Amino acid sequence: MHVVYCGIKSKARYRLIAQIRNTFRYASNTGHFTMEEPEMKNKRVVITWMTILILCSTGFFGAAIVREEDSVPVWAPVNLKISPYYEINMILQFAGQFWIGSLSGCFGIFYFSVVALVKAQFDMLLCSLEHVGPLAVLKTKMRVQDGHEETPIQTTSKGYTSDAGNNGTKISDKCQCCTEEFKRFFKAFEKRRCEKVLSPFEERVYEEELEAALQDCIVHHQSILRLKDALQNYFGTVLLLRFFLVTLIICFVIYSLSKLTVSADFSPTDMRFLSLLEYYVACCGDLFISSYIPDSLLRTSALIPSVAFETLPWHGGSVTEKFFSSMKIFQLGTRKPMSVRTIFYVVSLDIVGNVLRASFSFYTMLRKVQNNSTNKQ
DSSP states (O other): HHHHHHHTTTHHHHHHHHHHHHHHHHHHHSSSSSHHHHHHHHHHHHHHHHHHHHHHHHHHHHHHTTTTOOOSOOOOOOOOTTTTHHHHHHHHHHHHHHHHHHHHHHHHHHHHHHHHHHHHHHHHHHHHHHHHHHHHHHHHHHHHHHTOOOOOOEEEEEEEESSSSTTTTTTTGOTTTTSSSHHHHHHHHHHHHTTTTHHHHHHHHHHHHHHHHHHHHHHHHHHHHHHHHHHEEEEHHHHHHHHHHHHHHHHHHHHHHHHHHSSTTTTTTHHHHHHHHHHHHHHHHHHHHHHHHHHHHHHHHTTTTHHOOOOOOHHHSOOOOHHHHHHHHHHHHTTSOOOOSSSSBBOSTTHHHHHHHHHHHHHHHHHHHHHHHHOOO
């Protein structure tokens, strides 16, 4: 299924990757948050989960070898129990299990990586919003000291840069907002701003820098939101099929486990029991990972309006009507959090509970059908 879907949606995948490269920023406006740590964390999760999936697939195959059975029953015009047909059959079955586990893992990891990096961009945006005020004060201080009156800020889709006071370099190259000297200056500046005793030049520069810093956050947020349709277009359909198949697989695995446990010769060390249990853990883990990161993205993006209200310097003096209007429009635009959707519903941790309940419902139905058949006989 994943191979066919990836082939059909290859153009959509390339567009999504190109859009991600053009949209994502590496650092927040002050450099307090960078993509280095999320990328390293993402790589560790990718390597760990791919290892687990491959081990589960090959473990299922290894259990079949121990039982001296085929992991997948096949028909052949020759006797597969004799050499060299036995060795050829085992090699092909091992390659098949490894291939299936790798393909399923690669698609799941690609989905996980994209959503995790989008979530990291929202974390970066939250950090930028928290530092809009300090950054505006820092740039105001630099311009006042240098005597620059021209507008210094140029916002781009890649970050927050300055044409004056910082010689066109990114603020994130060396942040000064964390120094004790600046913290004292910031506290004194805010006190003067609220008391409306700033000089006309300071007030004008501060208003320009504050508006530019907010506009940079707005541009960043809008660029992230443009990924929503691309994510929906590529992942929406296959996620629905994936959750449906995981529901059926968990149902049949539970059914098989229940039949094994009630048999007279059942043993906890039975390789069939261990392989099915391993398969069940892999399916539940894949289901959890597929739901956890979109749920985290949903919750993080929902924080933006409250963080903007609590951290932006919209109260007190030296706040223009333009800044206040931009802030209100920004908050209205962020009221609906970003989410990953299938065709019918939003992907979140609630999906895990729904899938497990549906699996147990199907299992109960199968048990009733089996009991009725037994009673009739």
